[in-house]
Amino acid sequence: MNALGRHLLLDLKDCNREVLNDLTLLRDATLFAAQRAGATVLKEYFHQFAPQGVSGAVIIAESHLSLHTWPEHGYAAIDIFTCGDTVRADVAAELLIEKLESKDPAIMEIKRGVLVAQPV
Amino acid sequence: MNALGRHLLLDLKDCNREVLNDLTLLRDATLFAAQRAGATVLKEYFHQFAPQGVSGAVIIAESHLSLHTWPEHGYAAIDIFTCGDTVRADVAAELLIEKLESKDPAIMEIKRGVLVAQPV
Numbered sequence: 001m002n003a004l005g006r007h008l009l010l011d012l013k014d015c016n017r018e019v020l021n022d023l024t025l026l027r028d029a030t031l032f033a034a035q036r037a038g039a040t041v042l043k044e045y046f047h048q049f050a051p052q053g054v055s056g057a058v059i060i061a062e063s064h065l066s067l068h069t070w071p072e073h074g075y076a077a078i079d080i081f082t083c084g085d086t087v088r089a090d091v092a093a094e095l096l097i098e099k100l101e102s103k104d105p106a107i108m109e110i111k112r113g114v115l116v117a118q119p120v
Numbered sequence: 121m122n123a124l125g126r127h128l129l130l131d132l133k134d135c136n137r138e139v140l141n142d143l144t145l146l147r148d149a150t151l152f153a154a155q156r157a158g159a160t161v162l163k164e165y166f167h168q169f170a171p172q173g174v175s176g177a178v179i180i181a182e183s184h185l186s187l188h189t190w191p192e193h194g195y196a197a198i199d200i201f202t203c204g205d206t207v208r209a210d211v212a213a214e215l216l217i218e219k220l221e222s223k224d225p226a227i228m229e230i231k232r233g234v235l236v237a238q239p240v
Contacts, residue, residue, distance in 0.1 A: 004193065055183060057186070070233065
Protein backbone atom coordinates (compact mmCIF):
# COMPACT_ATOMS: atom_id res chain seq x y z
CA MET A 1 0.00 0.00 0.00
CA ASN A 2 1.64 3.20 -1.14
CA ALA A 3 1.64 6.08 1.30
CA LEU A 4 3.32 9.47 1.21
CA GLY A 5 4.18 9.39 4.90
CA ARG A 6 4.98 6.91 7.62
CA HIS A 7 4.01 8.02 11.11
CA LEU A 8 5.17 6.25 14.27
CA LEU A 9 3.33 7.17 17.47
CA LEU A 10 5.28 6.16 20.56
CA ASP A 11 3.53 6.03 23.91
CA LEU A 12 6.27 5.49 26.45
CA LYS A 13 5.20 4.64 29.96
CA ASP A 14 7.26 3.91 33.03
CA CYS A 15 10.20 6.03 31.87
CA ASN A 16 13.04 7.44 33.95
CA ARG A 17 11.39 10.55 35.43
CA GLU A 18 14.62 12.51 35.75
CA VAL A 19 15.34 11.97 32.07
CA LEU A 20 11.83 13.20 31.20
CA ASN A 21 12.58 16.55 32.82
CA ASP A 22 16.06 17.07 31.35
CA LEU A 23 15.73 19.33 28.32
CA THR A 24 19.37 19.09 27.28
CA LEU A 25 19.40 15.32 27.44
CA LEU A 26 16.10 15.07 25.53
CA ARG A 27 17.22 17.50 22.83
CA ASP A 28 20.53 15.71 22.37
CA ALA A 29 18.79 12.32 22.28
CA THR A 30 16.21 13.44 19.72
CA LEU A 31 18.81 15.04 17.46
CA PHE A 32 21.03 11.98 17.78
CA ALA A 33 18.10 9.71 16.93
CA ALA A 34 17.24 11.82 13.89
CA GLN A 35 20.81 11.74 12.66
CA ARG A 36 21.26 8.01 13.25
CA ALA A 37 18.01 7.39 11.39
CA GLY A 38 19.51 9.16 8.39
CA ALA A 39 17.33 12.28 8.57
CA THR A 40 18.44 15.78 7.60
CA VAL A 41 17.75 18.17 10.48
CA LEU A 42 16.45 21.61 9.44
CA LYS A 43 15.43 23.14 12.78
CA GLU A 44 14.84 22.18 16.40
CA TYR A 45 13.07 23.78 19.33
CA PHE A 46 12.68 22.50 22.87
CA HIS A 47 10.83 24.11 25.76
CA GLN A 48 11.10 23.48 29.50
CA PHE A 49 7.86 23.77 31.45
CA ALA A 50 7.56 24.71 35.11
CA PRO A 51 7.31 22.93 37.41
CA GLN A 52 8.14 20.05 35.06
CA GLY A 53 7.85 18.64 31.56
CA VAL A 54 9.50 19.24 28.21
CA SER A 55 8.10 19.74 24.71
CA GLY A 56 10.19 19.66 21.59
CA ALA A 57 10.09 19.38 17.83
CA VAL A 58 12.71 18.64 15.23
CA ILE A 59 11.80 19.52 11.67
CA ILE A 60 13.64 17.28 9.25
CA ALA A 61 13.75 17.42 5.46
CA GLU A 62 11.72 14.20 5.59
CA SER A 63 9.00 15.60 7.97
CA HIS A 64 9.38 15.77 11.79
CA LEU A 65 9.97 14.33 15.21
CA SER A 66 8.10 15.66 18.25
CA LEU A 67 8.23 14.91 21.93
CA HIS A 68 6.13 15.79 24.98
CA THR A 69 6.92 14.55 28.47
CA TRP A 70 4.98 14.27 31.72
CA PRO A 71 7.64 13.45 34.33
CA GLU A 72 5.01 13.29 37.07
CA HIS A 73 3.44 10.34 35.24
CA GLY A 74 6.66 8.81 33.91
CA TYR A 75 5.14 9.23 30.45
CA ALA A 76 6.32 10.58 27.08
CA ALA A 77 4.50 10.91 23.76
CA ILE A 78 6.85 10.87 20.78
CA ASP A 79 5.97 11.15 17.10
CA ILE A 80 8.28 10.22 14.25
CA PHE A 81 6.83 11.26 10.91
CA THR A 82 8.89 10.46 7.82
CA CYS A 83 8.47 10.44 4.08
CA GLY A 84 10.56 8.70 1.47
CA ASP A 85 12.48 5.46 1.83
CA THR A 86 15.77 6.66 3.24
CA VAL A 87 14.99 7.44 6.89
CA ARG A 88 14.97 4.56 9.36
CA ALA A 89 12.19 5.69 11.69
CA ASP A 90 12.44 2.39 13.57
CA VAL A 91 16.07 3.15 14.45
CA ALA A 92 15.07 6.53 15.90
CA ALA A 93 12.25 4.91 17.86
CA GLU A 94 14.50 2.28 19.40
CA LEU A 95 17.12 4.82 20.40
CA LEU A 96 14.57 7.06 22.10
CA ILE A 97 12.88 4.21 23.95
CA GLU A 98 16.30 3.18 25.24
CA LYS A 99 17.32 6.71 26.20
CA LEU A 100 14.11 7.39 28.12
CA GLU A 101 14.42 3.98 29.76
CA SER A 102 10.77 3.15 29.14
CA LYS A 103 9.77 -0.16 30.70
CA ASP A 104 6.38 -0.09 28.97
CA PRO A 105 6.73 1.24 25.42
CA ALA A 106 4.05 1.01 22.74
CA ILE A 107 4.42 1.92 19.07
CA MET A 108 1.61 2.48 16.61
CA GLU A 109 2.35 2.91 12.91
CA ILE A 110 -0.02 4.89 10.74
CA LYS A 111 0.34 5.37 7.02
CA ARG A 112 -0.39 8.96 6.01
CA GLY A 113 -1.51 10.02 2.56
CA VAL A 114 -2.55 6.71 1.11
CA LEU A 115 -3.38 7.57 -2.48
CA VAL A 116 -5.56 5.45 -4.65
CA ALA A 117 -3.81 4.61 -7.91
CA GLN A 118 -5.32 6.20 -10.96
CA PRO A 119 -6.77 3.73 -13.47
CA VAL A 120 -4.45 3.15 -16.40
CA MET B 121 -11.26 7.46 29.58
CA ASN B 122 -8.66 9.80 30.95
CA ALA B 123 -5.78 10.67 28.67
CA LEU B 124 -2.95 13.17 28.99
CA GLY B 125 -3.11 14.18 25.35
CA ARG B 126 -5.60 14.42 22.54
CA HIS B 127 -4.14 13.96 19.06
CA LEU B 128 -6.04 14.77 15.88
CA LEU B 129 -4.55 13.40 12.65
CA LEU B 130 -5.92 15.16 9.59
CA ASP B 131 -5.46 13.60 6.18
CA LEU B 132 -6.60 16.24 3.73
CA LYS B 133 -7.00 15.15 0.14
CA ASP B 134 -8.13 17.09 -2.90
CA CYS B 135 -6.89 20.43 -1.51
CA ASN B 136 -6.20 23.63 -3.40
CA ARG B 137 -2.73 22.93 -4.80
CA GLU B 138 -1.66 26.57 -4.89
CA VAL B 139 -2.51 26.94 -1.22
CA LEU B 140 -0.45 23.84 -0.42
CA ASN B 141 2.66 25.51 -1.84
CA ASP B 142 2.18 28.92 -0.22
CA LEU B 143 4.33 29.04 2.90
CA THR B 144 3.12 32.43 4.08
CA LEU B 145 -0.52 31.50 3.73
CA LEU B 146 0.02 28.16 5.49
CA ARG B 147 1.98 29.72 8.34
CA ASP B 148 -0.62 32.43 8.84
CA ALA B 149 -3.44 29.88 8.70
CA THR B 150 -1.79 27.55 11.20
CA LEU B 151 -1.01 30.36 13.64
CA PHE B 152 -4.53 31.74 13.27
CA ALA B 153 -5.98 28.27 13.88
CA ALA B 154 -3.84 27.85 17.00
CA GLN B 155 -4.90 31.19 18.37
CA ARG B 156 -8.58 30.69 17.59
CA ALA B 157 -8.41 27.30 19.30
CA GLY B 158 -7.20 29.06 22.43
CA ALA B 159 -3.63 27.78 22.32
CA THR B 160 -0.57 29.70 23.49
CA VAL B 161 2.02 29.80 20.72
CA LEU B 162 5.63 29.38 21.87
CA LYS B 163 7.50 28.97 18.58
CA GLU B 164 6.87 28.33 14.92
CA TYR B 165 9.00 27.18 12.01
CA PHE B 166 8.00 26.65 8.39
CA HIS B 167 10.14 25.43 5.52
CA GLN B 168 9.60 25.70 1.76
CA PHE B 169 10.80 22.76 -0.29
CA ALA B 170 11.92 22.90 -3.90
CA PRO B 171 10.36 22.31 -6.32
CA GLN B 172 7.28 22.25 -4.08
CA GLY B 173 5.88 21.43 -0.67
CA VAL B 174 5.88 23.01 2.78
CA SER B 175 6.60 21.60 6.24
CA GLY B 176 5.86 23.44 9.43
CA ALA B 177 5.48 23.09 13.16
CA VAL B 178 3.98 25.30 15.82
CA ILE B 179 4.93 24.48 19.38
CA ILE B 180 2.20 25.55 21.76
CA ALA B 181 2.15 25.50 25.55
CA GLU B 182 -0.42 22.71 25.18
CA SER B 183 1.74 20.57 22.77
CA HIS B 184 1.95 21.19 18.98
CA LEU B 185 0.53 21.53 15.51
CA SER B 186 2.42 20.23 12.49
CA LEU B 187 1.80 20.34 8.77
CA HIS B 188 3.31 18.71 5.70
CA THR B 189 2.04 19.31 2.18
CA TRP B 190 2.41 17.54 -1.15
CA PRO B 191 1.02 20.03 -3.70
CA GLU B 192 1.67 17.57 -6.53
CA HIS B 193 -0.84 15.21 -4.92
CA GLY B 194 -3.21 17.84 -3.54
CA TYR B 195 -2.55 16.32 -0.12
CA ALA B 196 -1.69 17.64 3.35
CA ALA B 197 -1.01 15.81 6.61
CA ILE B 198 -1.78 17.91 9.67
CA ASP B 199 -1.42 16.96 13.33
CA ILE B 200 -3.03 18.80 16.21
CA PHE B 201 -1.77 17.50 19.53
CA THR B 202 -3.20 19.14 22.66
CA CYS B 203 -3.25 18.54 26.37
CA GLY B 204 -5.56 19.97 28.98
CA ASP B 205 -9.18 21.00 28.54
CA THR B 206 -8.83 24.55 27.30
CA VAL B 207 -7.73 24.18 23.68
CA ARG B 208 -10.41 23.53 21.07
CA ALA B 209 -8.51 21.25 18.70
CA ASP B 210 -11.69 20.75 16.67
CA VAL B 211 -11.87 24.48 15.96
CA ALA B 212 -8.30 24.47 14.64
CA ALA B 213 -9.05 21.42 12.49
CA GLU B 214 -12.14 22.98 10.92
CA LEU B 215 -10.33 26.23 10.14
CA LEU B 216 -7.43 24.43 8.46
CA ILE B 217 -9.67 22.15 6.40
CA GLU B 218 -11.51 25.24 5.20
CA LYS B 219 -8.34 27.20 4.45
CA LEU B 220 -6.76 24.37 2.45
CA GLU B 221 -10.08 23.86 0.65
CA SER B 222 -9.94 20.10 1.08
CA LYS B 223 -12.81 18.35 -0.68
CA ASP B 224 -11.93 15.02 0.94
CA PRO B 225 -10.86 15.53 4.56
CA ALA B 226 -10.47 12.74 7.11
CA ILE B 227 -9.84 13.17 10.84
CA MET B 228 -8.65 10.49 13.21
CA GLU B 229 -8.58 11.13 16.96
CA ILE B 230 -6.12 9.24 19.13
CA LYS B 231 -5.89 9.52 22.88
CA ARG B 232 -2.28 9.69 24.03
CA GLY B 233 -1.10 8.71 27.48
CA VAL B 234 -4.09 6.80 28.73
CA LEU B 235 -3.15 6.03 32.31
CA VAL B 236 -4.74 3.29 34.31
CA ALA B 237 -6.15 4.63 37.54
CA GLN B 238 -4.37 3.45 40.64
CA PRO B 239 -6.52 1.31 42.95
CA VAL B 240 -7.82 3.32 45.89
